[in-house]
Amino acid sequence: MTPTLAKGSIRRRLVLQLAGIAALLSLALFLVVRAVAEHAAEETQDNILAASATSIADALYSERGFVRLELPYSALSMLGTISEDRVFYRVVVDDETLTGYDDLPAPEVWSDSRKNKFSTLSYRGETVRSVAVTRAVSTGSQITDVMVIVAQTRLGLEAISTRITATATAVGAGFFLVATALSLLAAQTALLPLNRLAQSVARRGMAxxxxxxxxxxxxxxxxxxxxxxxxxxxxxxxxxxxxxxxxxxxxxxxxxxxxxxxxxxxxxxxxxxxxxxxxxxxxxxxxxxxxxxxxxxxxxxxxxxxxxLETSDIDLGDMIRDICDRLFPTADLKDIQINLDCTDQPMPFSGDPILLQNALRNILDNAIKYSPADSVITVRLTANGSYLIEFADQGRGFGDADLTQIVGRFERGSNVGDIVGSGLGLTIADEVARAHGGKLEISENKGGQGACVTVVLPRS
Amino acid sequence: MRHSRFTAILSALLLAATHVCAFEVESAKFYDAPSGGNLIRIVSTADIEVFEPIILAFQKLHPDIDVDYTVASSTEVMNAIYIDGEPFDLAISSAMDLQTKLANDGYARTYRSTATANLPDWAKWRDQLFAFTQEPAVMVVSDEAFKDIPLPTTREDLIDLLRDHPEHFDGRIGTYDVRTSGLGYLFATQDSRNTGSYWRLTELMGRLNTKLYCCSGQMITDIAEGRLAFAYNVLGSYASSRLKDTPGIRIVPFNDFLSVMLRTALIPKTARNPAAGGVMVDFLATLNTRLELNAQTGLPPISNDIGDLSNAMRPIRLGPGLLVFLDRLQRDTFLRSWSNSMEQE
CATH class of the missing domain: 1.10.287 (Helix Hairpins)
Structure with a gap:
């Protein structure tokens, strides 16, 4: 029989492909979660910065022609509530610093609109996020543009970002693991019918x-x-x-x-x-x-x-007696005595009578053929767990032939060169025994020389 | 360029307005350790007598660290680090706002340890500023002046009392001159934030010819000697330590709220031996396990119990909010209002 060459495995391929897809989706999920969350965090910082700058701008007033400011406590303290970031501010009136850190950079272009202008820049050795809010303050006769700049370092944001990344990683990894486990399950389920088919074919009898x-x-x-x-x-x-x-x-x-x-x-x-x-x-x-x-x-x-199989109820004792009777003349020609060891008790068996007869006759026929003249063949029918029909002769046995191979079609013992035979007798017996759920046992005769062939049939 | 930056720092440095030269040292002392070799230089606002027990206990625990202890005013501590870049390994100050500004403007090192991790959140900022004492602002009264008058328990009570007995208190009230005292300014600004009665009280106190002081010590002395009936916003820790040997005075903590000043330490960027600074920070952060030092110094250590608002104790919050009252315009405005209320002649 040629060995079956396994080239790849459907299951493995299926699992690998599904896991690959899961990995891609996990990565996408990770990136999306992180991007969205970080954007939200940045927006939160921007909003607080804008609120702070706006509250400072709201506190601007003019006094005797000068812009004045009463810095609201909450303007800076609100920046300290969510993180411990450094805070810088500057209020610029006509390019002159009114108060605050006068080296805090203002946006390049003086924003003429009233929109908040956000920028990320480096200040005092750290990256800061800054917002500039412009407000027109009326100082008596004229209107003065005042710019309020509030900046904050991004440590809190980085901490949030680290946390988000950790969460996103966990979510991605969890998703991947669950998806892979599910794809294993899916592959298993998908291949189930194939396995069932394979099993149903493998379970079949040889013929x-x-x-x-x-x-x-x-x-x-x-x-x-x-x-x-x-x-x-x-x-x-x-x-x-x-x-x-x-x-x-x-x-x-x-x-x-x-x-x-x-x-x-x-x-x-x-x-x-x-x-x-x-x-x-x-x-x-x-x-x-x-x-x-x-x-x-x-x-x-x-x-x-x-x-x-065309089964009917038969009695094995009757059958074996009948066979012995029929082959008696053949045995008698060679002066071979057939000893039948069989009780009169009924030995009911449900099987194909023609097949069984054929098988038993072939075994006995073989025994007679290979027995020397003037010898004894013992046929014994016993019943314990199962029926044992034993044929023991005083012939030459099977030599050193492999006893497991001897029932093969056209296989013969290694020492029968001088006797003409087809090698089909035991094959027939074996096939019949197996068709009835039994088996054929072949051994050297225990009592001395010769062979012993036993048909084992199950007791139903 | 260098000049403009210098003036920039100066303008930001509000309390340092009068000094352009190197910082002024009040006193200094060198503590030689038994097996010294490791040197820590500390600049502090706490007097040598107050702080000495802590240094000695510290050296008992760390016999290899020599301590060079320099005392300066809170403004000068700020100057030393902010302008002069003096290589101190630890800066200790009662001026929370100035210390916060140092940390905010990048003059402090980050330091983390088990001891600092155990500090309550309100007692540290950015892992750069560490509080190690909590000292409330209290009212100190003369027993004699209040023998017929019920003691006020809230600021509203006090206002009523002053309205009812103006002649009794006229000229016999003391408080910090917030224009010269950094601590007085800190307490006053926190009061103005915490209660609407502050300005009414200031107005009343001005009308009653309140005497202005630079320091808690003189106020307590004047109460003990009968020149004052009471002093408002005196440093509680200082008053407690004077209580033992000063008869006839009493501390009245208000029920409505008590501003609590946190004495803080930071390791400057310019430190030569920041590791030793860290060791000292750890020691200070665990002062609550050395209550005998509390008795000797009168400095109450950080306790985890305050911080929740069920209590009248309100620790001044470290953080950028403190920068607000350091703002030049803000300070001008506040001092103008205060002066107008206090000096009504």
Missing amino acids: DLRPVVTETPAELIPLVQSLNSFMSRLRASLTRSEDFITEAAHRVRTPLATVRTQAEVVHRRQSGAADKKALREMIRAIDESSRSAGQLLDHAMVTFRTDH
Whole structure:
């Protein structure tokens, strides 16, 4: 049998692809969460800065033609409530610093609109976010533009950003893990019907070539159809060859019978010792050929019937007695005694009587064939856990042939070169035993030389 | 350029208006450690007598650190760091606003340790400014002046009292001159923020010819000697330590609120031995585990109990809010209002 080459695994590919997608989505989620949250945090800082600058601008007033300011406590303290960031401010009137840090940079362009102007810049060795709010203050006769700049370092923002990044990482990683776990599950579920199909095919018996009828998903129907079509072709092919063998055996057996009769007639007429011997050899060869043809027929029949067992209730004791009786003449020719060890108790069994008969007859026939003249064959039928039908002879055994291989088709013992045989007898017996849920056990005869073949059948 | 920056700093430095030269030292003392070698230079507003027990206890714990202790006014402590860039390893001051400005303007180092982590949030800022005492502003009264008059428990009570007995208190009230005392200015500005009665009280006190002082010590002496009936916004820790040997005075804490000044320490950017500064910060941050020092110095350590608002104690909040009253315009405005109320001649 050629080893099956596994190239990749659908499951692994499925899981890897899904995990890859999950990783991409996790990364996207991470980036989006972080971007949105950081934007929100920055906006919060900007809003507070703007509120602070606006409250300072609101506190501007004019006194005797000069712009004055009463810096509101809350303007700066509100910046200290959410973080411990450094705070700088500057109030500029006509390019002159009214109060505050007069090196705090003002926006390059004097903003003529009333919009708040935000900028991020470096001041006193740290990055600061600043807002400039412009306000017109009436100083008696004229209107003066006043710019309020409030700036704050970004430590709090960085801390928030670190926290957000950590959260986003956790969310992303969690999402990835859950998605991967789910994709494992999904791959498992998706491949379930495939496994079921594989199992239902694997569970079949060797000779079970019936079409597969397991429920399968749409994607697998082509596979199942091809499989079924393949099996039906195989079945047809097998049937054809069995038919061919049967036909061939028939065709061979009938002329052989004629040839044998003729040979016997000639043998009887001949008087020359050498000729008589040659004719006897010829008759023997014809016998073997016809026997082989018979076994081939048997085998073909067995192969066919094991697929469709026609069971009925039988008594194994009756059956074995009947077989022994029938083969008694053959054994008697070689002065072989058949000892039947069987109680009169009923041994009910539900099986195909023709097959069983065929199998047991083949074993006993084999035993007779390979037993030397003037020996004993013991047939024993016992029943405990299961039925044991034991055939022990005093023949030559199986030599050193592998006992597990001996039931193979056309396999024979290694020491039977001088006896003509087809090697099908034990094969037939084995197939029949297995068709009935039993087995064939082969061993060297425990009592001494010879072989022991046991048919084991389950007690129902 | 250099000149304009110099003037810029000067203009920002409000309390330093009179000095352009190097900072003025009031006194200094060198504490030689038993196995010295490691030197820490401290500039502080606390008098040597007050702070000495702490230094000695510190050296008992760290016998390898020599302590060079320099006393200066809060303005001069600020000058030393802000203008002169003196290489002190620790700056200790009762002027929370100035200390906050130092930290805000980038003159302080960041320092983190287990001890500072255990400080309550309101007792530190930016891991640069660490509070180690909490000293409330209280009213100190003369027993003799109040023997027939009920003691006021709130500022409203006090206002009523002054209205009812103007002749009794005329010329016998003392308080800080906020124009010269940084601490007085801090307490006054916090009062003005905390209560609407502050300006009415100031107005009344001005009408009753309130005497103005530079320091708590002189006010307490004048109460003890009968020249004053009471003094408003005296440093509680100082009053407590004088209580023992000064008969006839009493501390009256108000029920409505008590501004609590936090004495703070910071490690300047210019420190030569910031590690030693850190060791001292740790020592100061754990003063609440050395109550015997409290008895010796009269400096109440940071306690976790205040801070919640169920209590009248209101620690002045460290942070940018303190910069507001350092603003030149703001200060001008405040002092003008204060002067107008206080001096009504």
